[in-house]
Amino acid sequence: MNLVSRSLENINNSLTGVVGVLPLHLRKMIHRLPPVILNQVEEVRLRYHRPLTIGLNSKDCFLHHTHGLTDTPEQAYIVNADDISRVIQLVSNSSIYALEEELRSGYITLPAGHRVGITGKVLTENSQVKTMKYISGFNIRVSRPMTGVADAVLKHLISPQGFVYHTMLISPPRCGKTTLLRDIIRQLSNGVPGLNFTGVTVGVVDERSEIAGCYHGIPQHDVGLRTDVLDACPKAVGMMMLLRSMSPQVIATDEIGRVEDVLAIEDILNAGVKVLTTVHGSSLEESNRRPVLTKLLQMKVIERLIILSRSNGVGTVEQIIDGSGKCLFKNRGD
Amino acid sequence: MLTFFGVILILLACSYVGFAVAEKYRRRPQDLRYLQSALQMLETEIAYGATPLPDALGQVAQRCEKDIAALFTVTVDQLISGDGGTVREAWERALKHFCRQSAINSADAAVLTALGGNLGISDQQDQIKHLQLAREQLKIEASKAEVEAVKNVKLYNYLGFLSGLTIVIIFI
CATH class of the missing domain: 3.40.50.300 (P-loop containing nucleotide triphosphate hydrolases)
Known part of the structure; x- marks a missing residue:
């Protein structure tokens, strides 16, 4: 029992930051995935009106609209406008105005080093990117400490x-x-x-x-x-x-x-x-x-x-x- | 003897109600002024410091008049609780709580609700515009509130006691 809860804690440690920027119902769905899968998650992608994609280190899957993962888009959970607007707020710590530099470069770094790539309508001024509006897509990349690979x-x-x-x-x-x-x-x-x-x-x-x-x-x-x-x-x-x-x-x-x-x-x-x-x-x-x-x-x-x-x-x-x-x-x- | 106590009780109760209503009228312009200056502080935090909203609201809560600090502290508590709620939701919950203990009326609350729907979700210029708009509207409400206060504070102070007296006269 102790071991199980400890291994869950480990998963939580590396995924908490990532899952923390998702709306509550998506957090619950992801936390219900088996630990073996959670350990393989490399990225979570949200695209407006399209299936929520989870990138594992071997392949990409869609999040099933009720439980687990699926390969068929018809059964997948479809990202809606509310999800997108919530993720924007959570990623930006409710302060989009404080992220002008980050929006210009197209990504935000979260505490614990996870990266969130952002897409949307880019506004330019003198052929320089000024900011991004109508944000519609996210790629949340999980960062796991990998010591010893060198x-x-x-x-x-x-x-x-x-x-x-x-x-x-x-x-x-x-x-x-x-x-x-x-x-x-x-x-x-x-x-x-x-x-x-x-x-x-x-x-x-x-x-x-x-x-x-x-x-x-x-x-x-x-x-x-x-x-x-x-x-x-x-x-x-x-x-x-x-x-x-x-x-x-x-x-x-x-x-x-x-x-x-x-x-x-x-x-x-x-x-x-x-x-x-x-x-x-x-x-x-x-x-x-x-x-x-x-x-x-x-x-x-x-x-x-x-x-x-x-x-x-x-x-x-x-x-x-x-x-x-x-x-x-x-x-x-x- | 019992009748005497009854009369005193009715007079006290009615006067209290009158005073309470009058107090609301008296406090509303003041609360609205406090709110305006709090929003001014928030605007400064956002415009010059680009301070993240939870920190900015926390700063405002510390520096504003304590009568209205609850609006900001409750919002911050909700935001940092990590339950995935948006600013709008946190602000609305805080506002509901705040309306009960402050003297603002539904028109004032509507201005604040509209502001809450826009806080944090756009760039600096946009945030400044929304905060200025809210301040402008609160200013108009405040001047209305002043007029109403002059009219109503005395009225309700007397009205409470006098309605008590009327009840007493009718029933004796």
Whole structure:
């Protein structure tokens, strides 16, 4: 009995924040799902007048209008206008006026680091996004602490002399790129006793608040003891700010892709600071086709490339390549 | 002897009713003024601090006159209870409770109800407009209330005692 209630509590801990932004009747329906399913929930999607979709780590399901999950849209619970307006209020803590910045960027970070993506009618002013009106869709992404996912790759990222290599993670969306990055940051910052590596100061530029999941500027994820986070800061500017102000030994950032990001990285390289970053893509060749990244890769400064996929589940490390193109690790499948 | 006590009792009861009604008329302009300044505070919190609504209402509850603080504290309690209710629902529940203990009438309550339906659900400019509109309407109600107070406070003060006296005269 005790065990059961404790396991329920664990589920509640990671899902409370997510379920807490849903109206009461939806909360009850989701809490009635079996614990096995609750543990797999990755996202909850609400779209006006369409079925409420629950993304599990293996597939997407609809919430059945009375109980459990279903695959047939006809039996699914259909999201209505009242649900949408309640979610807006709950997500915004009843204060949409306080979220202008967040509406401009299209997502809100909840306490505990969960992310809510928002869609609706976008209002622009001078071709800049001003705000969003008539909000009609949400994607609530569950964030679970995943400590230890970087254990297997860390030995490839630290040189025998105890330096961190310039590292780039290449991964398609939803393959655990940010989760892996976060755990690498945490372990580099805390130190890795097994590898005789004492921690280094890590500066994180978290433009999309995904790495540290800051809420009111305070990281909601464990990003390590020696980590400084610039939340919601544009990457290029942020990297320079950290370089000047926080004297980091490693600068980490997510999803580089713009010209100014690459320029900022060049500056960092010249300053002797190590770079830890990610890009979207499913292979080295694909990343190489993006002109901005080609430039970075041609400079031959990145010393370690880690390629991720979902082939053996989220966060499968496909390949680790060193700066000269030599393969250090290759996933052979099951 | 018994008759004497009866007479005193009737006079006291009727006077009390009269005083209570008069007191409502006397207090209404004052409550409306307090409400206006509370809404002004709320507007400042929203316009300059973009303070989240539960915090903003909490601030207002602390700083406004204590006669009307209940409206804000009850709303905040409902909002932070985590039961998934909206601002409109929380505000309406608080308002119902508040109407019973304050001197505002149904017209004033209607202004506040309309405001509650709009609180927190739009951008800053919109919020400011709604708060200003509510303040404007409360101001009009307040000036009406002043006129009514002048007319009615004395009237009901006397009317209570005199109606008691009438009852006594008729029945003796």
